[in-house]
Amino acid sequence: xxxxxxxxxxxxxxAAMAPASAFVAYVSNEKGNTVSVIDSDSWTVxxxxxxxxxxxxxxxxxDGKFVWVAVGDDDxxxxxxxxxxxxxxxxxxxxxxxxxxxxxxxxxxYVANENDNTVTVIDLATRARVGDIQVGVEPEGMAVSxxxxxxxxxxxxxxxxxxxxxxTRKIVANVLVDSRPRFAAFKxxxxxxxxxxxxxxxxxxxxxxxxxxxxxxxxxxxxLRSEAIQPVGIGMTRDGKTAFVALGPANxxxxxxxxxxxxxxxLLVGQRVWHMDFTPDEKYLLVTNGVSNDxxxxxxxxxxxxxxxxxxxxxxxxxxxxx
Amino acid sequence: MITAWRIxxxxxxxxxxSNQPARAADPRYPDWPCAQAKVPEISVAAVxxxxxxxxAANQWKDDPKINALVTKVAARRLPLEDAEKEIAGFxxxxxxxxxxxxxxxxxxxxxxxxxxxxxxxxxxERVMRKQREAAEKIRxxxxxxxxxxxxxxxxxxxxxxxxxxxxxxxxxxEDRRRVVKFVCEVPTTIDQRLFALSRAIQQELD
Numbered sequence: 358x359x360x361x362x363x364x365x366x367x368x369x370x371x372a373a374m375a376p377a378s379a380f381v382a383y384v385s386n387e388k389g390n391t392v393s394v395i396d397s398d399s400w401t402v403x404x405x406x407x408x409x410x411x412x413x414x415x416x417x418x419x420d421g422k423f424v425w426v427a428v429g430d431d432d433x434x435x436x437x438x439x440x441x442x443x444x445x446x447x448x449x450x451x452x453x454x455x456x457x458x459x460x461x462x463x464x465x466x467y468v469a470n471e472n473d474n475t476v477t478v479i480d481l482a483t484r485a486r487v488g489d490i491q492v493g494v495e496p497e498g499m500a501v502s503x504x505x506x507x508x509x510x511x512x513x514x515x516x517x518x519x520x521x522x523x524x525t526r527k528i529v530a531n532v533l534v535d536s537r538p539r540f541a542a543f544k545x546x547x548x549x550x551x552x553x554x555x556x557x558x559x560x561x562x563x564x565x566x567x568x569x570x571x572x573x574x575x576x577x578x579x580x581l582r583s584e585a586i587q588p589v590g591i592g593m594t595r596d597g598k599t600a601f602v603a604l605g606p607a608n609x610x611x612x613x614x615x616x617x618x619x620x621x622x623x624l625l626v627g628q629r630v631w632h633m634d635f636t637p638d639e640k641y642l643l644v645t646n647g648v649s650n651d652x653x654x655x656x657x658x659x660x661x662x663x664x665x666x667x668x669x670x671x672x673x674x675x676x677x678x679x680x
Numbered sequence: 681m682i683t684a685w686r687i688x689x690x691x692x693x694x695x696x697x698s699n700q701p702a703r704a705a706d707p708r709y710p711d712w713p714c715a716q717a718k719v720p721e722i723s724v725a726a727v728x729x730x731x732x733x734x735x736a737a738n739q740w741k742d743d744p745k746i747n748a749l750v751t752k753v754a755a756r757r758l759p760l761e762d763a764e765k766e767i768a769g770f771x772x773x774x775x776x777x778x779x780x781x782x783x784x785x786x787x788x789x790x791x792x793x794x795x796x797x798x799x800x801x802x803x804x805e806r807v808m809r810k811q812r813e814a815a816e817k818i819r820x821x822x823x824x825x826x827x828x829x830x831x832x833x834x835x836x837x838x839x840x841x842x843x844x845x846x847x848x849x850x851x852x853x854e855d856r857r858r859v860v861k862f863v864c865e866v867p868t869t870i871d872q873r874l875f876a877l878s879r880a881i882q883q884e885l886d
Binding site for chain 1: 723724725726727728729868871872875876879882
């Protein structure tokens with residue numbers, strides 16, 4: 358009897374102790390030509406995978422079975438099996454793929470090819486190229502609307518966010534933003550589209566229905582020249598209440614109120630902070646720091662940096678396993 | 681023999697032309713030889729989000745303990761991890777004076793590493809100016825050599841002497857170019873160290 362009680366107690370204790378959040382993050386290291394795998398229990402790198410030349414865009418498949426990484430100088434996207442943590446296949450992108458995005462269902466992937474001004478459309482089930490979309494010169498940021506009907510593509514040359522109908526694959530609207538738009542992100546409810554401008558130093562808030570800029574977020578950090586503030590990666594919580602914007606060589610992430618669009622605070626992370634991803638429980642946000650070669654872990658609720666993890670050379674993108 | 685000089689001449693020309701300072705990416709810094717963008721100095725705000733420095737910016741020099749630690753952890757031969765440990769140990773020993781000690785230490789590292797960085801960058805620009813002079817010299821010597829070779833009859837002794845000189849000038853030029861490429865990485869290495877050490881201090885102050 359005692360023993361049974363003790364055992365039951367042990368189980369309960371073990372269950373309580375078992376980390377509710379053992380997440381796995383994959384980081385692409387642009388100069389190191391590797392992908393670092395981070396475990397969120399120990400916040401350490403558990404494996405370094407050799408990949409192709411110049412890995413940048415990186416994302417998990419919706420089912421968590423694969424990680425795709427765009428290796429621009431090899432003109433392809435490599436497929437990593439997350440069980441074996443080895444490269445098992447490639448996807449047919451165009452030349453010099455930098456960034457890609459998938460629709461909410463995880464069926465279609467859109468790849469921005471830096472060199473030939475096109476977006477390649479790939480069917481993820483068959484891993485086959487099903488079409489190309491001609492866009493502005495040098496496609497950069499990409500985002501699919503939550504309903505999957507609109508693909509956003511930002512272009513450095515036109516300084517616009519191009520709205521593309523995913524059914525007809527035609528551009529339906531163009532919205533002018535500030536210089537060198539880099540990244541686009543929708544609020545989960547589809548009410549707002551945010552586009553960061555690296556040289557303009559702003560984030561434009563766009564009404565996706567009216568195709569109008571309705572507001573702009575500016576960043577000011579005392580003691581830093583404005584050209585050192587270069588917004589790139591954006592992360593928004595699912596409820597749309599809090600957003601994080603990576604400010605590149607300002608070495609900071611801005612915490613922004615999702616409703617009022619006011620900057621709440623700046624967090625010093627690492628050098629040249631670039632992209633980011635949340636853990637699925639949204640407790641943590643991980644950001645890549647290209648020059649200091651590390652990843653900062655931000656406690657989302659406390660809005661505080663709690664940890665720094667050394668990864669490979671020039672970390673660029675990051676993706677965290679869905680659960 | 682003459683063929684060899686001709687090759688050398690060709691090479692010298694190629695080198696001199698490919699190294700035209702016209703490729704300086706930033707018109708503000710015509711002497712900057714690196715592919716990396718020149719950032720003349722690091723601002724405090726780029727590496728520090730801790731408490732305002734106030735008087736610490738000048739006072740760190742008067743504190744011998746801080747001075748010694750700054751010298752020790754700023755040196756690149758000390759592995760970064762060990763330097764971070766030194767900082768953590770020093771600040772936790774400072775107890776009640778932690779905040780002040782942290783500010784003084786940061787101010788010292790900031791001044792010291794920024795100065796190191798400036799001297800490396802000045803050195804790079806000085807070498808670049810020398811390279812430009814060397815390229816000019818190679819160019820004019822090449823023209824002179826060509827004239828000597830075209831003379832009838834050519835003065836073989838002079839041709840050999842000038843040809844030899846050109847080979848040496850080209851070699852020195854090439855060697856310097858390789859070194860410059862390597863040294864161009866140093867300012868970034870210093871940036872990284874300053875940032876990492878500042879972060880270590882701030883973590884202790886949090």
